[in-house]
Amino acid sequence: MPALKFGSVTPSALHFGGAPVSKVYLGATEIWPLAAGATLTADAGTFTLTGVNAAFLRALRMVADPGAFTLTGNAVTFPGAYAFNAETGTFTLTGNAAGLLRALRMEAASGAFSLTGNAAGLSKTFTVLAEGGAFTLTGVDAAFKRALVMQAATGSFTLTGNAATLTYTPVGSNYALAYRTTDLTSVGTGGSVVGLDTEVADIPGFHSTASDTERFTVTSTFNTRYGRFSGSSRSATEDTEVYCRKNGSTFNGVARQVGRSAGTQNLRVASGIIALATSDYFDMVARDLSGTVTFSGGDFTWGQLEVLPSDFNGCLAYKAATQSLSASTTTALEFDSEVYDLDGFHSTASNTSRQTVPASGVSLIRISGCIETASITAGNQFVLGALKGGASFNGAPNLDVEIGVTGADYLNCMSGPLEVSGSDYFELTAFGPAQTLPASPYSWFQVEELPSDLKWARARLASNFSLSAATTTNIQWDTEDADVGGWIDLGTNNTRLTVPSGVTKIRIVANLQAASSTNQLVVSMTKNGASFPGMGSFDNETAGVDSVNAWSAILDVTPGDYFEITAFSTNARSLTGGTTTWATIEEVRF
The missing domain is CATH 2.60.120.40 (Jelly Rolls)
Incomplete structure (x- = not known):
């Protein structure tokens, strides 16, 4: 049998490699690289490999703009260290035993990857990334195994099979949500920590239903990342409040909300976004303002800890000095100190009421905030609102309270996504009786950038x-x-x-x-x-x-x-x- 040279083609064999090889071929189609680095590249090209035992072996790189790669056979495999990159390309792997093995990275802008077979598998350290791409894995035993990262902007991932599995912790679910199913009775003015006995989601392992059920505890994986705690409660008719804590204490960016209602009372809180540290724990406290009350279990009573993306951008400013308010006058709230400012949103020297969008690079944001008032006589209304460029705007958060007990009010608000342009600025506003607002960790103003797409x-x-x-x-x-x-x-x-x-x-x-x-x-x-x-x-x-x-x-x-x-x-x-x-x-x- 004559030796095959690099790139030679016979009816039964294809060879890409660094050295000659001799082999008897019996109807099988194989690629045998004897050295690393074989590359298949197409500019609108098409690669098709068909056979009973069709295989690409060792260190292949396949790149298409906008090419198509097709591998079909009874035993179809890519066994080692491949990178698949497609601009508008298509990769199809079909066979009774179709497998992609060892350290594959697959990326598509608008490409499509399909793996179909009775035993279709992706094994060992894969990264699958799509920006408009589609990945499909179909088989009787379809599996992704070991340390996968799957990310899509507008991509689609489909895994179908009688025994379809994703093994090892997937990246991309950085939050826990738990709720309470039973009533919390006899809650008085001293408050009660709200235990949460049932989990909806907890891939990071922040929460336990066995012990310390009120807590969401930061794991080492998310040390130094930014996160936010949020929660909700429902109680019988009464003046009530809820607030969150970190490690049993307040912090700059802590959230608190009071409310009063002739019917069932529903309250919710969301903290500012703060840097997390391993073993930090967050919880929620419910309190009656004047007597005792029952907080209800069910869908309304829940807590959540979320970790923001690693590229989080934003600013958290807070009130470290007092501020005078005139009676019944809408006034911009001033925030003279910062927990952090990652992109020049805020100034502590001038216009301290403002969170200002940077001149370029930011097109979508969310604002949120909280305010603690001075002691307000029972029956007086207090309003927390927001302005953009000094005026009202579509999507502005706004809420008011009127408590039947004399004391400080706490109001917590959040917007949805807001489209912005460079130099747009936002302010939180207050309206209520004349008073001097205190310096407070409960008085803060948050802006967070959201993905532009x-x-x-x-x-x-x-x-x-x-x-x-x-x-x-x-x-x-x-x-x-x-x-x-x-x-x-x-x-x-x-x-x-x-x-x-x-x-x-x-x-x-x-x-x-x-x-x-x-x-x-x-x-x-x-x-x-x-x-x-x-x-x-x-x-x-x-x-x-x-x-x-x-x-x-x-x-x-x-x-x-x-x-x-x-x-x-x-x-x-x-x-x-x-x-x-x-x-x-x-x-x-x-």
């Missing part, structure tokens, strides 16, 4: 929307401010925010404003028409204009899941169309 949407009321008395109503949105990805269909289902393809995790934020009326106003949300663990809700009862602001936990979803925002008012009245009655839904990435 994030899938998200905001629905809004431009016109007033009538609410019947004592009736829970799905809000019928009339305006679509933004819809990146296809979440909203005002013509068919104008109450719904529906998860599009390619989205696996979401967060919802909602804000309602209603005409002045006594008694209760409630904002809440449902998933596929029902309550769910991690749902957000907030209600108040004030003599003036009512504003309520709520958010969900991060939730795992599937395409087609839909969410609706509900409103409940004791009295018949209208939700106010304009800038402050809206809902956002956004994909969450890690």
